[in-house]
Amino acid sequence: MSGLVGLDVVNALMDRVAAVELEHGPIATAHEGYGLLAEEVAELLDExxxxxxxxxxxxxxAIDVAVVALRIAALARAHTADLWKDEGGHGIRCAQAC
Structure with missing residues (x-):
């Protein structure tokens, strides 16, 4: 029994991310992500x-927890990337706190 994360776990995670994104779309807000994450952590703790x-x-x-965490990370990355673009989508320096 190994504690290392194998490709089978990573593949299961990515398959689940794709299925959830297809069914529910991206997470809209950090608060929504937090709510989903809290629910999934509670379910993991119950198990x-x-x-x-x-x-x-x-x-x-555990995979469901990781799925939500990745979706929150994607939301954060999208918002961070937007801070570096002007209205036309061109790269500019971040004028706000990044």
Missing amino acids: IRHRDRVWRRIEEE
């Missing part, structure tokens, strides 16, 4: 605390 621990369900919930 970890469950008396009859099922590792497959723990894996699924």
Whole structure:
């Protein structure tokens, strides 16, 4: 049993991200992302605390947490990138706090 993240886990994560984005679209706000993340972490904790621990369900919930975290990161990256562009989409120096 290894603690290393294998490509199978990364592939499962990316497949889940694609499915969630297709079904729900991108996260609209940081607050929405926080709500989704809190819900997924609570579900993961429930599975970890469950008396009859099922590792497959723990894996699924952990992947769901990672999916939401990646979607929040994508939202943050999009907003950061926008701060570096003018209205025409051309690169400029960041005039706001980046």
